[in-house]
Amino acid sequence: MNNPIDNTIQVRSDLEIAQAAKMQHISKIAQRLNVSEDDIEMYGKYKAKLPLHLIDEAKIQQNNLVLVTALTPTPAGEGKTTISIGLTEGLNKVGKKATAVLREPSLGPVFGIKGGAAGGGNAQVVPMEDINLHFTGDFSAIEKANNLLAALIDNNIQSKTRSLNIDPRTVIWKRVIDMNDRTLRDIVVGLGGTPNGIPREDGFNITAASEIMAILCMSNDIADLKRRLGNIFVGFTYEKKPVYARDLNAQGAMALLLKDAVKPNLVQTLEGNPAIIHGGPFANIAQGTNTIIATKMGLSLSDYVVTEAGFGADLGAEKFLNIKCVAGGLKPKALVIVATIRALRHHGGASKDELNTPSVDRVKEGFANLAKHIENAKKFGLNPVVSINNFISDTEEEVLLVQELCREMGVKAVPTKAWAMGGEGAMALAQAVVDEVEAGDNNFQQLYDHNLGVKEKIETIAREIYGADGVDFSKQALTEIKKIESLSLDNLPICMAKTQKSFSDNEKLIGRPKGFTVTVREFEIAAGAGFIIPILGKMMRMPGLPSVPASEGMDIDEDGIITGLS
Numbered sequence: 094m095n096n097p098i099d100n101t102i103q104v105r106s107d108l109e110i111a112q113a114a115k116m117q118h119i120s121k122i123a124q125r126l127n128v129s130e131d132d133i134e135m136y137g138k139y140k141a142k143l144p145l146h147l148i149d150e151a152k153i154q155q156n157n158l159v160l161v162t163a164l165t166p167t168p169a170g171e172g173k174t175t176i177s178i179g180l181t182e183g184l185n186k187v188g189k190k191a192t193a194v195l196r197e198p199s200l201g202p203v204f205g206i207k208g209g210a211a212g213g214g215n216a217q218v219v220p221m222e223d224i225n226l227h228f229t230g231d232f233s234a235i236e237k238a239n240n241l242l243a244a245l246i247d248n249n250i251q252s253k254t255r256s257l258n259i260d261p262r263t264v265i266w267k268r269v270i271d272m273n274d275r276t277l278r279d280i281v282v283g284l285g286g287t288p289n290g291i292p293r294e295d296g297f298n299i300t301a302a303s304e305i306m307a308i309l310c311m312s313n314d315i316a317d318l319k320r321r322l323g324n325i326f327v328g329f330t331y332e333k334k335p336v337y338a339r340d341l342n343a344q345g346a347m348a349l350l351l352k353d354a355v356k357p358n359l360v361q362t363l364e365g366n367p368a369i370i371h372g373g374p375f376a377n378i379a380q381g382t383n384t385i386i387a388t389k390m391g392l393s394l395s396d397y398v399v400t401e402a403g404f405g406a407d408l409g410a411e412k413f414l415n416i417k418c419v420a421g422g423l424k425p426k427a428l429v430i431v432a433t434i435r436a437l438r439h440h441g442g443a444s445k446d447e448l449n450t451p452s453v454d455r456v457k458e459g460f461a462n463l464a465k466h467i468e469n470a471k472k473f474g475l476n477p478v479v480s481i482n483n484f485i486s487d488t489e490e491e492v493l494l495v496q497e498l499c500r501e502m503g504v505k506a507v508p509t510k511a512w513a514m515g516g517e518g519a520m521a522l523a524q525a526v527v528d529e530v531e532a533g534d535n536n537f538q539q540l541y542d543h544n545l546g547v548k549e550k551i552e553t554i555a556r557e558i559y560g561a562d563g564v565d566f567s568k569q570a571l572t573e574i575k576k577i578e579s580l581s582l583d584n585l586p587i588c589m590a591k592t593q594k595s596f597s598d599n600e601k602l603i604g605r606p607k608g609f610t611v612t613v614r615e616f617e618i619a620a621g622a623g624f625i626i627p628i629l630g631k632m633m634r635m636p637g638l639p640s641v642p643a644s645e646g647m648d649i650d651e652d653g654i655i656t657g658l659s
Contacts, residue, residue, distance in 0.1 A: 107213050108658050111221035114363050122361045126192070126394040133359065136229050139220045142356040143369070145314060145386065149393040156392045157530050158423060161401040161480075162410035163431040164463045165440065165603070166593060167448065171433045172213065172482040172512065176519070177401040179216035179511020180429065180480075182364045183523030184397050186516045191397035193218065193362065194390075196383045197232065197373040198225050199301040201273040201636055203658070204644040210373075214512035216519070218360050218368045222655050231309075232271045232300050232373070234354035238322075238347040239305045243268045245341045246327055247282065251290045259336055261293040263328035265618070267634075271300035275637030301375050302634040305347070307622035309354060310372040310384045311420055318355060319348045325621035326580070335580055338621070357387040364516050367395070376403025377593045378634050380412040380624070385421035392423075397530075404593035406430060406466045407558050414473050415539050415554075416586045416624055424537045426530045428475040429522070432463050432506075434487040437495065440604040449486040456491045460498050461605035465596065467502055469558050474536045478525045479506035483513070505529075543586050547574050550587045551627055555611050559596045565612045570627070573616040582620055590617075591629035598629035 105113075119141045120130040134142040161177045177193055184191035195218065198210035203225050211221045218224060227233070243266055250259050270277065277297035283290035300306060304325060312318040323339030330336060338344055357371040371387035374380050381403030391398035402409025410428070417423065435448045440462040441455030463479070470477040479499050481492055492508055499506035507525050510518030529535065541553045548566065555561040566574070577583050591611070594600035598611045617626040647657035 106659060107211075107217060108221065108655065110215060110363070111211070111217055111219050112654075114219050116219055117361060117365050119359060119361070122359060122365070122367050126367050128394065134356070139360065140223060140229055141359045142229065142353060143359050143390055144356060147393055148386070148389050150389075153389050153392040153423075156395065157397045157426045158388070158392060159397060159399045159427045159429065159526055159530070160410060160413060160425045161399060161429045161431060162406040162466075163404070164436055164466050165405040165407065165595060167436050167439050168594075171431050171436050173401045173403075173431050174210055175213045175216045175512050176429065176431045176480050176482055176509060176522075177399050178212040178218060178362055178368070179509060179516060179519035180522055180526065181366055181368070181399045182216065182362055182511070182516025183519030184399070184526070185364070185366050186520050187523050187527065189397050189523070189527065190395045191366065191399060192391045192395040193366070193368040194383055194387050194398050194400040195368065195370050196401070196403070197228055197358070197370050199232065199299065199373055199375075200226070200271045201299050201301070204638075204647070205273045205636065205642055206639045215363060215515035216511040217363050218370065219363060220360070222658060224360065224370060225658060228370070229353070229358050231354040231358070231371070234350050235303055235305045235309060236269050236271060236300045238350040239269045239300070239303045241347055241350065242266060242325065242327075242338055242341070242343050245343050247290050249341060257336055257340055258330045258332065259327070260329055260331045261291055264293070266325070266327050267296050267298050269298045269300045269303045273299065273636040273638045275635065278633070278635045296635070298634040299636060301373050302378050304619050304622050305351075306372065306374050307379055307619055307624075309351065310374055310380065310382065311417070311622050312355070313385055313389075313421060315348065315355065318351065319344050321621040321623065322347045323621070326618050355386065357384065357390045376409035376412065378590045378626075378632050380416055380588055380622075381409035382413045382417050385417060385423070388423060389421065406469060407596055408589070408591070408593055411469075411540070411554065411558050412588055414537070415541065416588060418537065419539055419543070419586065420623060425475065426535055427526050428470050428473075428477045429480050429526065430463065430466055430470065430477045431480050431482050432495065433482045433484060434491045434495070435484055437463065437491075449484075451486065451488045451491060453490050453494055456494055457498075459604060460495065462596075462603070463495075464498070464502065465560060465605045467499070467504055472540060472557060474538045476529065476535060477504055478522070478529055479504055480509045480522050481506055483508050483510045483518075544584050547577055547583050547587070547625060551589075551613060554587060554589060559611060560605065560607065561597065561609055561611050563610045565610050567612065567614050569615050570613045577616065577618065577625060580618070580620070582618060582625065585620075586624045588619065588624040588626045589629060590626050590632045592632075
């Protein structure tokens with residue numbers, strides 16, 4: 094037999110489903126978290142900011158943090174956000190008080206190729222249009238704080254009275270904008286004569302890649318935010334002395350611009366359950382997780398928090414566990430790996446045109462990728478639950494095979510229909526997660542000691558998580574390691590920047606590659622965020638638009654009805 098699994102075919106778009114939702118006033122959602130209307134800052138009827146005084150460290154340690162990650166994804170993604178939202182709905186249906194804590198979308202991908210990041214089908218957070226378009230202005234505030242520092246740097250270089258004697262050639266701080274624009278990657282500023290500053294090479298990153306975004310996500314409170322902002326490494330003086338943002342007295346004004354952005358955003362799911370959305374760093378070039386503050390807020394207000402980390406578990410989850418959890422004192426009680434039959438076919442050698450063509454043999458071959466992610470989760474002391482995100486092209490034979498192969502590894506695999514059925518389609522997954530939490534067998538541990546040397550930490554991640562034979566360091570990278578050591582930053586954790594399409598740094602090596610090495614080309618220093626970024630391959634921190642951007646299909650009518658947003 095090769096029968097397709099019975100599934101509800103969704104005929105409405107994500108946007109149409111979101112627009113048809115009957116949303117509750119945000120004060121009603123706050124009440125579900127035992128938060129009074131006086132304690133929220135409303136942005137209209139359906140969005141609100143939560144004050145930081147609601148965070149309760151005692152409750153954080155008592156309650157249950159669940160991380161949702163994935164196998165190595167196809168370009169279309171495997172539905173982590175959809176599963177995260179569906180799992181939250183499912184947990185509430187099985188009698189648990191659960192909140193989804195997610196990242197905010199970046200406008201670049203929304204108008205580019207990826208689309209929005211509010212879930213999909215019947216597992217979405219709403220108001221979907223607002224969440225994908227400006228939301229509460231957090232990204233704008235991050236952009237302004239980033240560019241204030243850039244302006245202060247160039248102003249100091251120009252100054253004749255208060256100069257720090259910064260060598261313009263060493264400045265590493267770039268400007269940012271929240272849009273895919275490849276023409277801004279490398280620019281020259283200060284042209285037009287003496288009144289316009291000192292000419293130097295510069296460039297833009299996308300806002301999601303700004304260190305300010307990383308700092309917002311890594312801060313525990315306002316005091317920690319200001320400390321981290323002050324620790325931003327800018328460059329060197331002509332005398333080879335390091336210059337930090339605090340030397341420019343920048344941290345106070347930057348924190349002022351972030352005074353509202355630091356507060357988590359409260360919205361709701363389609364089924365009226367609470368969702369907190371805050372921060373949005375990419376996972377291939379940054380840490381790929383929401384803010385520590387938002388995660389702690391969720392754990393302070395609900396029994397279960399479901400959060401997700403970007404791309405495959407070798408990227409977002411590794412960084413969540415080794416960087417965020419350690420910095421925030423967080424201890425996940427369960428981990429969910431999202432897999433799709435489509436992605437397993439891909440890792441089994443199916444071409445793009447064959448991803449929806451059933452093939453038990455390709456799924457069996459592609460399972461090696463999922464198996465490696467399962468093994469990696471266990472290295473952190475976590476026995477994962479696999480969520481098989483159901484597609485109409487899945488067959489019973491393929492799903493049963495994945496369940497059997499997972500069972501042989503001591504892991505439960507649960508077909509999940511959150512996209513088609515919302516919380517009802519995720520109840521089995523929710524129960525599996527509850528069973529894993531209540532069994533109490535998981536005992537989270539970080540993979541490496543942050544005090545190890547830079548090379549040793551990178552080699553540990555490469556060997557243990559990627560399965561590499563070793564690491565090659567370019568001449569430039571070796572020189573920059575010496576600089577990192579001279580700045581006494583070698584005790585910081587590692588935030589790897591590499592392709593999301595493979596365990597290796599070669600996107601063509603799908604499945605579970607073996608017999609490979611990865612190459613560290615160069616480093617970026619994020620002293621304020623509190624990590625070192627090795628660059629594996631040519632990673633872009635400013636994406637470009639595709640030949641046919643998603644924006645071409647978007648519009649708004651005279652009544653304010655939006656179309657084409659997904």
